[in-house]
Structure formats: C-alpha cells, structure tokens
Amino acid sequence: METSRTYRRLVVKVGTSTLTRETGSLNLQNMEHLARVLSDLEGMGYQVVLVSSGAIGIGTRKLRLDARPTELRMKQATAAVGQCMMMHIYDKLFAEYNRTVAQILLTGEDVDAPIRSQHLRNTFEALLELGVIPVVNENDSVSSAEIETGQCKVLGDNDTLSAIVARLCGADLLVLFSDIDGLYDADPRTHPEAKLIHRVEALTPELRAMAGGAGTWRGTGGMATKLNAAAIAMEAGVEMVIANGARMEALYDIVEGKDVGTRFSAPKTHA
Numbered sequence: 001m002e003t004s005r006t007y008r009r010l011v012v013k014v015g016t017s018t019l020t021r022e023t024g025s026l027n028l029q030n031m032e033h034l035a036r037v038l039s040d041l042e043g044m045g046y047q048v049v050l051v052s053s054g055a056i057g058i059g060t061r062k063l064r065l066d067a068r069p070t071e072l073r074m075k076q077a078t079a080a081v082g083q084c085m086m087m088h089i090y091d092k093l094f095a096e097y098n099r100t101v102a103q104i105l106l107t108g109e110d111v112d113a114p115i116r117s118q119h120l121r122n123t124f125e126a127l128l129e130l131g132v133i134p135v136v137n138e139n140d141s142v143s144s145a146e147i148e149t150g151q152c153k154v155l156g157d158n159d160t161l162s163a164i165v166a167r168l169c170g171a172d173l174l175v176l177f178s179d180i181d182g183l184y185d186a187d188p189r190t191h192p193e194a195k196l197i198h199r200v201e202a203l204t205p206e207l208r209a210m211a212g213g214a215g216t217w218r219g220t221g222g223m224a225t226k227l228n229a230a231a232i233a234m235e236a237g238v239e240m241v242i243a244n245g246a247r248m249e250a251l252y253d254i255v256e257g258k259d260v261g262t263r264f265s266a267p268k269t270h271a
C-alpha cells in the first residue's frame with residue numbers, strides 16, 4: 001500500500017553496518033551512493049539532514065586497533081579520530097556533487113535544555129536555508145550515554161538520536177538505513193524463515209517483542225532501538241521507514257511513498 005503524503009524535509013540515518021564492511025574497512029560504495037542520492041534529492045527540492053553513525057567503527061580501523069575498544073575513554077578517543085575521518089570523506093564525496101556539508105555533534109543535554117535546543121533548531125534552519133546538508137552524530141567524546149551502557153538513555157543511540165533530530169527539525173520523513181531490508185517478525189539471523197513487515201500502524205507489545213538486538217559487532221541497538229525511534233517519530237507526526245542501506249537508490253521510491261522496507265505511519269501533527 002502506497003502513502004499519499006508528500007515530503008519536503010527528510011532525515012536519513014545510516015548505521016555503522018552500512019558505512020563499514022565486515023572487515024571494519026569503509027564501505028565506500030555505500031558512502032558514494034549515499035552522497036549521490038542525497039545530493040540529487042537536495043537538487044530536486046528536498047531538504048536533507050543526514051544522521052551518521054560510524055565514528056567508533058571508522059576510528060577503530062584508522063587506529064589499527066584489533067577490535068572496537070571496550071574502555072570508555074578509549075572509545076571516546078576512537079570516536080574523536082573516526083568522526084574526523086568520516087567528515088573528511090563526506091566532505092569529499094558531497095563536494096563531487098557540488099554540495100556543502102556541516103557537522104553537528106549533539107548530547108542529550110543539548111536537546112533537553114530549552115535554550116540550547118532553540119539554538120540548535122535555528123542552526124538547522126539556517127543550514128537548510130543555505131542549501132547545506134547537516135551531518136549529525138552524537139558527541140561521543142563528551143557524552144557517554146550510549147557508548148558506555150549500550151542502552152538508550154536521554155539521547156542514547158543514533159536511531160533514537162535521528163528521531164529526536166527529525167522531531168526537532170519538523171521533518172516529514174525519517175529513513176533509517178540498516179544492513180537489513182526492514183523489520184521482520186523475528187531476527188532473520190536466527191530465524192531464516194522470518195517475514196518482512198511492510199507497514200506498521202501502531203507499536204504493539206507483540207511487535208516490540210519481535211525486535212532483537214544488533215546483528216553484528218558493528219551495529220549497536222538492533223531493531224529494538226529502531227522501534228524506540230519509531231515511537232518518537234510517530235508521536236511527533238513524522239513517518240519513518242527502515243530500509244536496506246545496500247540500495248540507497250530506494251530513497252527515490254521511499255520519498256514517493258512506494259512500498260520499500262518497513263514504513264511506520266504517523267498522523268501529520270505539525271504544519
């Protein structure tokens with residue numbers, strides 16, 4: 001079933017599992033496709049905000065560490081290195097399409113405090129007005145909410161962060177790109193017979209019970225945090241789609257309301 005809504009402002013979130021390969025090296029193919037499709041959508045008149053994970057994963061590889069660090073201060077240092085490299089690559093890739101990107105790093109306090117969140121909103125508005133594509137991540141080097149506990153807290157993981165950003169910016173649509181086609185009725189890694197759910201109208205306890213944790217060492221929250229994001233988005237009147245980041249071109253169909261991945265509907269509440 002297609003949706004008849006039209007979208008103007010989009011928030012697109014990509015997870016570490018989409019930006020890196022199993023070996024830990026960058027997935028330049030996905031990153032290139034992402035930059036091309038988002039640039040094209042911007043050219044078509046959409047306003048685009050990118051929420052990108054990957055700082056710790058990319059930093060782990062850049063520092064030639066054997067594994068993702070477990071000690072908090074090392075994770076925070078790794079994120080600082082990886083964030084820098086990630087922005088350098090985005091800057092280069094988007095520049096190929098004559099687009100400018102901006103970095104916004106957030107903590108839970110930034111979105112909770114009324115004055116800070118107003119400043120944030122103003123900054124997003126100004127950047128979008130200028131035709132810039134903001135690239136958002138959690139400020140991992142100062143915030144330990146997620147990387148320390150692995151749980152969603154005030155701001156938490158980037159799935160939740162992307163829904164908070166979508167609400168803050170008054171976006172119409174949030175797209176979460178993952179390493180899987182969408183929400184299944186069980187984790188396909190452990191249940192190969194699992195079926196894709198195409199549309200979600202309400203987040204029932206049964207549905208939440210279907211969502212498991214991260215699939216690989218590169219992912220963090222799995223489907224559980226994506227459903228937390230859906231709850232925030234739906235409540236704010238923002239539609240949300242989970243789709244496979246291996247096919248970024250699907251975004252063209254997604255913004256046309258076509259049936260791709262799992263779509264979480266939301267009654268439109270903001271102007």
Ligand SMILES: Nc1ncnc2c1ncn2[C@@H]1O[C@H](COP(=O)(O)OP(=O)(O)O)[C@@H](O)[C@H]1O
Nearest residue numbers: 015016017178184187212214215219220221222
């Ligand atoms: N019900 C489910 N449907 C789909 N995927 C699920 C489900 N439960 C758990 N998962 C896992 O969630 C993973 C995606 O989340 P995650 O590993 O955190 O990646 P990302 O980096 O995209 O956030 C999938 O690879 C899958 O193994």
Ligand SMILES: N[C@@H](CCC(=O)OP(=O)(O)O)C(=O)O
Nearest residue numbers: 015016053054055056158220
């Ligand atoms: N902020 C962290 C990632 C947090 C996160 O939620 O990661 P992911 O599950 O890959 O979307 C980073 O940039 O490494």
